[in-house]
Amino acid sequence: MKNSKLFKALVIIISILIADQVLKFWVKTHMSLGQEINVIGNWFTILFVENNGMAFGFEFAGGYGKIFLSVFRIIAVLAIGWYLIKLSKQNLPMGFIASIALIFAGAIGNIIDSAFYGMIFDESNYGKIASFLPESGGYAGFLHGKVVDMFYFPLFHGHYPKWLWGGREFIFFRPVFNVADSCITIGIASILLFYRKQFNKPLSQKTEVEATEELNTETEKV
Numbered sequence: 624m625k626n627s628k629l630f631k632a633l634v635i636i637i638s639i640l641i642a643d644q645v646l647k648f649w650v651k652t653h654m655s656l657g658q659e660i661n662v663i664g665n666w667f668t669i670l671f672v673e674n675n676g677m678a679f680g681f682e683f684a685g686g687y688g689k690i691f692l693s694v695f696r697i698i699a700v701l702a703i704g705w706y707l708i709k710l711s712k713q714n715l716p717m718g719f720i721a722s723i724a725l726i727f728a729g730a731i732g733n734i735i736d737s738a739f740y741g742m743i744f745d746e747s748n749y750g751k752i753a754s755f756l757p758e759s760g761g762y763a764g765f766l767h768g769k770v771v772d773m774f775y776f777p778l779f780h781g782h783y784p785k786w787l788w789g790g791r792e793f794i795f796f797r798p799v800f801n802v803a804d805s806c807i808t809i810g811i812a813s814i815l816l817f818y819r820k821q822f823n824k825p826l827s828q829k830t831e832v833e834a835t836e837e838l839n840t841e842t843e844k845v
Contacts, residue, residue, distance in 0.1 A: 629711035632724040639728035643802035647771040652755055656747040667776055672799045673769035693737045693766040696730055703727045719818040725810030732803030733770050741768030772799040
């Protein structure tokens, strides 16, 4: 394959999507909503929750907000996919391309939940294991499915001082997230930490593939 960077990016994307969806399917079909499995004491648990909105369990403006968010994600994924193909033809660090691939794969992973889970799964209820491909045709229509989250890291428990919020309990880290959320976060963090300067550099007029082909042609003439 001439464009090896694009091939590597595709391997990253496919691997993430498989891992993300396999874990979500397992959680969805083997755990009841709200069920918790301790992995490392009380610091790392698998907690089955679902959300209608954004990453890390945040909600977004009800039914119409759900459609808007799903459509926005689809448009964003198409744009990122086009950008990824274009970047793969440039003489850019593979780490930067891999970071874009992580964001792309994470976005697709959550779009799959929103687009199809409502049509292929039963409604999840406390104490009831959801079934796959129910005869009823699912719990919601296209783009109205819920995103499955499961990673929970309540690293620290404690209470605020009584003079601050009445001594209420606090938990750090409270959000529940999934593989797709993690990939989006890692991809964005990597770009901010290591590759911010790439956005300030104009893309070269000649792609890496074109330059290689031109070099090979000149070599053959010699």
